[in-house]
Amino acid sequence: EVQLVxxxxxxxxxxxxxxxxxxxxxxxxxxxxxxxxxxxPGKGLEWxxxxxxxxxxxxxxxxxxxxxxxxxxxxxxxxxxxxxxxRVEDTAVYYCARHGQIEGYSYMDVWGKGTTVSVSS
Amino acid sequence: xxxxxxxxxxxxxxxxxxxxxxxxxxNNIGSYAVGWYQQISHGAPKAVMFGNSLPSGIPDRxxxxxxxxTASLTISGLxxxxxxxYYCSTLDYSLSAWVFGGGTKLTVL
Numbered sequence: 001e002v003q004l005v006x007x008x009x010x011x012x013x014x015x016x017x018x019x020x021x022x023x024x025x026x027x028x029x030x031x032x033x034x035x036x037x038x039x040x041p042g043k044g045l046e047w048x049x050x051x052x053x054x055x056x057x058x059x060x061x062x063x064x065x066x067x068x069x070x071x072x073x074x075x076x077x078x079x080x081x082x083x084x085x086x087r088v089e090d091t092a093v094y095y096c097a098r099h100g101q102i103e104g105y106s107y108m109d110v111w112g113k114g115t116t117v118s119v120s121s
Numbered sequence: 122x123x124x125x126x127x128x129x130x131x132x133x134x135x136x137x138x139x140x141x142x143x144x145x146x147x148n149n150i151g152s153y154a155v156g157w158y159q160q161i162s163h164g165a166p167k168a169v170m171f172g173n174s175l176p177s178g179i180p181d182r183x184x185x186x187x188x189x190x191t192a193s194l195t196i197s198g199l200x201x202x203x204x205x206x207y208y209c210s211t212l213d214y215s216l217s218a219w220v221f222g223g224g225t226k227l228t229v230l
Binding site for chain 2 (some may be wrong): 010035037039044045046047050059061062093098099100101102106107108109110111112113114
């Protein structure tokens, strides 16, 4: 079964740090772009970052540049989101998702259940 | 403010056909295929359409289309289990980022 399982969410103070993990199983992880998407309480989905198959190409939404970084360990079938200088507005459920492809176009075809990050003093 | 614009809410009765729209610009919807994601009761999102292709396991009452900078998701023969929030998403070349619409809350009356 193709599966993504996030972990690492927690309550943290503003300015703090956190590392989220996403464990992949049931597919050849190293063959796929991977992405993080978040959803603040009562709000819609927001793309955060993504990373290519070998980890060399990374893209971020402007609001997290310089504070969050994405990485992966293909030997461990794992995706990570390192979060520093956290702000109250980073409070959200964080989902990891796989980028599938159809006819050369990419989309988020498999999603995890999410992990909750709360930033509050 | 989202890069893609969706109706805030749409409703329909069981068996009815409903269409959700997603409007962007030439840098996003006008240049790339659009994905549609269903989220039931704030659970994990699930892909229900990409371009006009149906992901495995999604019933064929779902269909997708695009004209210029507007994409549409049509549900023919609405079912109670289709009640959910629906989000459109695509790649925005000018932003070098993936963008989502604000979401449409679909209510099945």
